[in-house]
Amino acid sequence: MKLPSLLYPDLNRTGSLGVLVVRLVTGLLLAAHGFSKLAAGPAGLAGGLAMKGFPAPTLLAWCATLAELLGGICLMLGLLTRPAGAVVAFNMVVAWASMHMADAAHFGTAKGGSFEYPFLLSSLGLALALTGGGRYSLDAVLFGRKTDSGGGGG
Known part of the structure; x- marks a missing residue:
């Protein structure tokens, strides 16, 4: 018996949508902090x-x-997603390791929040460096690279 498609989606169709959401949200948060x-x-x-x-x-x-x-x-644009993700991951690792590590002991509490945010952003940057921009990215348009899983490319 197969699970309903909602619970077991075809990654060829939905993987790049997930990557798009992660790219847009992560990019927006980073760009806002960078602009600030x-x-x-x-x-x-x-x-x-x-x-x-x-x-x-x-x-x-x-x-x-x-x-x-x-x-x-x-x-956000899905442009040079892999190198941008790697730069973001490295930048955020340096941020949490050098500036926020003292709060790591309070992981999961209100005080641990200053560690958790850059830790999350470094993880998302690494994930995007590994997956690429997906089908809905400038990488896919400009360089035409896609993967079978639908989550990668670019």
Whole structure:
């Protein structure tokens, strides 16, 4: 007996829709935070990085800001999805490992939230780096790559 198609969907048809939703939401969140950092300038983030002992904190603040802003835009468009996902994942791993690790002990509580958000974004970035943009992406239009699962490509 087969499960209903709602519970056991054909990934050839629905996989890229799932990737599209993940791309749009993740990209929107990242681009919004990147734009916020850009509008405020690098001083705030650079100050936090300097307090943690990072070298060249202003340069790193600009890199993080642009990774979020441009990475988010690329993910929303499905343009260069794999490299954008990898950059986002790396940026967010650095964020939670360097700035939010103290709150990891409070995982699942209100105080753990400052760790959980960049941890989630790093995981989503990694997932998109692995799957690609899917059928509904500029990657698929420009480069014509799709996978059998419907979830990859680009």
